[in-house]
Amino acid sequence: MGNVTVTAPAKAILVGEHFVVAGCPAIALALDIRAKATAELLNEDVIEIVSKEFGIRRYGGKETRVEDPLYPVYLVVKEVLKLAGSNQGLKVVIESNIPPAAGLGSSAAVAVATASAVAKLLGLNASLEEITRTAYTGEVEIHKKPSGIDNTVSAYGGAIYFSIGKGFERLDVNFSQVRLVLADSGIQRSTGTLVARVLALKSKHSSVLDQVYAAATVLVENTRDALEREDFTAVGELMNINHGLLSAIGVSNAKLEELIYTARQAGALGAKITGAGGGGMILALCWREDAEQIAMELSKASTKVLMTSVSEKGVTLESG
Numbered sequence: 001m002g003n004v005t006v007t008a009p010a011k012a013i014l015v016g017e018h019f020v021v022a023g024c025p026a027i028a029l030a031l032d033i034r035a036k037a038t039a040e041l042l043n044e045d046v047i048e049i050v051s052k053e054f055g056i057r058r059y060g061g062k063e064t065r066v067e068d069p070l071y072p073v074y075l076v077v078k079e080v081l082k083l084a085g086s087n088q089g090l091k092v093v094i095e096s097n098i099p100p101a102a103g104l105g106s107s108a109a110v111a112v113a114t115a116s117a118v119a120k121l122l123g124l125n126a127s128l129e130e131i132t133r134t135a136y137t138g139e140v141e142i143h144k145k146p147s148g149i150d151n152t153v154s155a156y157g158g159a160i161y162f163s164i165g166k167g168f169e170r171l172d173v174n175f176s177q178v179r180l181v182l183a184d185s186g187i188q189r190s191t192g193t194l195v196a197r198v199l200a201l202k203s204k205h206s207s208v209l210d211q212v213y214a215a216a217t218v219l220v221e222n223t224r225d226a227l228e229r230e231d232f233t234a235v236g237e238l239m240n241i242n243h244g245l246l247s248a249i250g251v252s253n254a255k256l257e258e259l260i261y262t263a264r265q266a267g268a269l270g271a272k273i274t275g276a277g278g279g280g281m282i283l284a285l286c287w288r289e290d291a292e293q294i295a296m297e298l299s300k301a302s303t304k305v306l307m308t309s310v311s312e313k314g315v316t317l318e319s320g
């Protein structure tokens with residue numbers, strides 16, 4: 001068998017990040033920005049991971065945990081090999097257009113694309129559920145206590161309503177009237193650290209924050225209803241309220257607020273942190289015809305602005 005190439009999308013959380021870690025629902029969207037994994041058989045007994053950004057790593061299969069950005073990808077490969085009952089040596093080349101550590105699920109997209117490419121290379125007829133589950137192994141290594149929403153939306157695509165333990169539903173929404181504009185704060189951060197900090201604040205001030213979490217749950221349900229009615233004005237308002245709740249749990253900062261208010265003043269329907277916060281990107285929901293102007297205003301305050309749409313396509317076999 002020759003090479004197998006698979007791509008998987010980035011994601012943005014529309015509403016419910018952080019609250020989802022404690023069991024509340026959240027809604028995530030797959031984006032038109034993708035990561036690519038190409039898998040190839042090797043005659044040697046090694047697993048080789050290659051990335052333009054991080055170089056080449058070769059693993060012999062018995063490594064204990066190492067501090068290395070490619071190690072989680074290796075863990076995903078090992079998990080797929082386990083599923084296939086194989087010790088085959090192989091090489092995976094990663095290429096990604098998704099900004100890392102920015103809240104867009106770049107690690108999940110790489111993990112999903114890798115799991116799917118390796119499964120296909122090994123002739124394993126893996127279900128999307130198995131791809132999602134194997135990719136989650138890499139996510140746990142990187143983020144410590146991830147909800148699993150990132151790898152799920154990257155595998156399935158579209159808009160998903162997700163909660164831990166209850167699984168997810170794909171929402172049937174036509175997003176053609178709107179565009180998503182993302183602007184980078186330029187501040188890199190660790191999702192694992194932010195999640196731990198939020199959970200510590202929640203247990204310290206539980207009598208207050210339990211009510212914020214309850215409000216977040218209602219907010220996600222109302223956003224789901226608004227999406228299903230294609231009432232994007234209400235979706236934008238709920239995103240703004242969600243941002244207020246995220247500020248309450250301590251994951252905003254001055255730069256993120258500057259970008260969010262820039263987007264709102266330029267006419268966005270709603271703007272908020274997306275993902276773990278503390279840095280990374282903000283997400284603005286815009287009418288299609290307003291998106292360019294909003295992106296232009298944001299580019300005065302941000303070094304990287306992306307205009308994107310919801311991708312119906314989840315993990316996709318490109319060749320092989």
Ligand code: MEV
Nearest residue numbers: 017018146147148275276
């Ligand atoms: C996910 O992109 C962001 C958080 O909700 C963590 C998680 O769900 O694993 C903060």
